[in-house]
Amino acid sequence: MKRFAWSVFACGLIACVVYLMGGFESLAANPGTPGAAVPGDPTKAYITLGILVVAAIMFFTEVVPLPVTALLVPVALSATGVLTSKVAFSYFGDNTVILFMAMFIVGESTFVTGFADIVGNTALKLSKGNELLLLLFSMIAVGGLSTVLSNTGTTCVAVPMIMGMCASAKIAPSKILIPVAFASSLGGTATLVGTPPNGIVNSVMEQVGIQPFGFFEFGKFGLILFAAGILYYALIGHRFLPKDRAGEDHLFGSELKERRTNKMPWSIGIFAFVVVAMVTGILPLTTAAVLGACLVVITRCMSMKEAFACVDWVTIFLFAGMLSMSAAMQKSGAAALVAHTVVSHVSGPYMLMFVSCALTMLITNFMSNTATAALMAPLALPIAVGGGVSPLPLMMGIAMSASACFLTPIATPPNTIVMTPGRYTFVDYIKAGWMLQLISLVLCVVIIPMIWPF
Secondary structure, rough: OOOHHHHHHHHHHHHHHHHHHHHHHHHHHHHOOOOOOOOOOHHHHHHHHHHHHHHHHHHOOOOOHHHHHHHHHHHHHHOOOOOOOHOHHHHHHHHHHHHHHHHHHHHHHHOOOHHHEEEEEEEHHOOOOOHHHHHHHHHHHHHHOOOOOHHHHHHHHHHHHHHHHHHHHHHHHHHHHHHHHHHHHHHHOOOOOOOOHHHHHHHHHHHHHOOOOOOOOOHHHHHHHHHHHHHHHHHHHHHHOOOOOOOOOOOOOOOOOOOOOOHHHHHHHHHHHHHHHHHHOOHHHHHHHHHHHHHHOOOOOOOHHHHHHOHHHHHHHHHHHHHHHHHHHOOHHHHHHHHHHHOOOOOHHHHHHHHHHHHHHHHHOOOOOHHHHHHHHHHHHHHHHHOOOHHHHHHHHHHHHHOOOOOOOOOOHHHHHHHOOOOOOOHHHHHEEEEEEEHHHHHHHHHHHHHOOO
């Protein structure tokens, strides 16, 4: 039955792409159509969309392991000429990928030395072992930090501590980590520096002479969205979180019977240094993380062999492989074709708002939220101005929608980071996030125009 359901879903997805391609051909045949000046090569755009559909079906059905599917994406993009081989595989050296690798080592050191155990036991006492309280405390803490810090850095730092909490409370990490990743994205929507899409829409507005949003102005709606996410998981959402996979080892450092408590001061000092460096910005995120990983080995909190062994290569290959798809969507013009085809055919401020937010949420689940905002904002703004309506609600809607990415593990780094520790499947993200995605869309379309009228 489950296989049949996914077959129906796959067919529906393919049908949508075929329909969109029909729109693309219409645009190509009528270059005078508003919004028809789309960059990129249409042939490469079609190929990219085809590869995306096949990859999505393979991710959903897991006919092959997820990292294998992710590795096949740059292979396909290179073999079909959408990207050069050099570009397609260059993302394995991306800063975020290196950050992931380094933080796996720093995080593991907190388990090896027993530091994470202490944090977990402390949290257990404060929450009295209540799973829901642990979930809510974790979401609020991570989301709060993400308002002024990098979502990726915040999640990297938080995961080992949360894993320690779960170990002490004997709670499955799968019941905590996905909401924490989502809270990281939602918390970032509250300020100008919380997430890149907010800065992108401000830049686009400044370029055309429109007064940009203030530093905390994003919080007028961002905090509502963040609160909605917390309330959702407190009341309903926790029921959709996957149960622990029986028989699978899900805890970092669990293979080590004895903790190296004599190295704990070093571990605490290194962890604190990395956090402070990330918070203050005295070092770039990746630089701070790599230095921390090196110090872990230098101080012998872990051996070199242990450090290499604790890197989660599933996460590395999944994220790095799909970065090439994000690049292909931009370079080939595939994302622009989809956006132009849909947005240029709607009228009326509320319909434009709905379509822009829905399309942004769809694209951002497969492409960088920064790139998604950079694509959608310049496209929607002139349509709003040309229609005689205020672009403010539309720009705010695009900024918020670009950060509302809850359907895939490849949507944003926090989603990818928690995948292996939580033993999640691709489908788990859909089950845990589809209703929050819908709630976010409704709130964007209904509440934002109340705060910034058309």
